[in-house]
Amino acid sequence: MFIDELNYTVQIPTFEGPLELLLRLIEREELDITTIALAQVTDQYVVHVRNWSAPDPAALSAFLVLAARLLLIKSRALLPRPNAANASADTVDDSERLIQQLREYQCYKQVATLLQTWQEHGYRSYTRQDAPPLPEARSADKLDVTVGELLAAIQQRLQLTLPLELPTVPLPTPKIMTVPEMASRIQDRLIQQEWICFDDVLSLQTYRIEIIVALWSLLELLKRQAVVVEQEELFGLIRIGRGPHLETVRQQGLTET
Incomplete structure (x- = not known):
């Protein structure tokens, strides 16, 4: 359910398109996650949630983890750090965690697509x-x-x-x-x-x-x-x-x- 809700259009200076495409670009390393306007992505999703006719708590809670990562990376990019070397390492670690989270969403979507395909073909039960x-x-x-x-x-x-x-x-x-x-x-x-x-x-x-x-x-x-x-x-x-x-x-x- 929440995977379909995440399929909305993102419009930021460095990227415009569905979130699914953003996931693919990040996985292929064609887009650097640290260069994305992270706060704008989060703000747009909040607007997207407000437009739901019937909010889904499961979909909202699933995105909160991703939103927290987005806000953390954005805040660390804006606030001064006492040690530049440590700040750079922390940002890389946060980016890697975010990429892993995005890959999890992609895995959920692939499983859902597979199950939907089997359902359309009538594969509802499996017998010997x-x-x-x-x-x-x-x-x-x-x-x-x-x-x-x-x-x-x-x-x-x-x-x-x-x-x-x-x-x-x-x-x-x-x-x-x-x-x-x-x-x-x-x-x-x-x-x-x-x-x-x-x-x-x-x-x-x-x-x-x-x-x-x-x-x-x-x-x-x-x-x-x-x-x-x-x-x-x-x-x-x-x-x-x-x-x-x-x-x-x-x-x-x-x-x-």
Whole structure:
């Protein structure tokens, strides 16, 4: 929801266009984030929020982190610093954090676009086709898991995940696992265990972006029939099991998309 709200036009001296284009330019290093009129970007978004017919608290709170970074960089650029070397280093650190935040928004947008495409093609549930029999006895009343139920589990986990950073203590930028790496980890666990709990996979992720990567990886594995998902009962635990093409996909691996 909030990703669509962020798709508004930004008009500043060094850039004019949708925020999505701004993200791409920053990622390609075609636009220096420190040269952007940051305060104007924030002010324009505030005006954009005031024009909402029905304000979305989730969209507003999601942008507050980005707005705080914008204001911090702008204020440090205007205020005198006692040590020029330290000021330059702090500005670079803040810019890197902002770029990371923008990349997170881009990742959310890519996932939303993927889910929308699958929904338009009718990919609402995923069942096994011609799967080999498993040693465990299977009951006939187990439920297929929809994408909506996976997203509900993701939303619950996101609400429990807090940013592990202190505002006054610099922390090293964590290495975020890629979709192929996360998919490989899930497949390796299925080689050792016949079934794993979806919530257990999410609980191992520290940052919100890692939870999105975990969901994306699972959807890619489902699409390739490397895994299957099921529930014993409505609103019950979601379990991930071996799919008919698990070994093939595991050997070939996933490529970055």
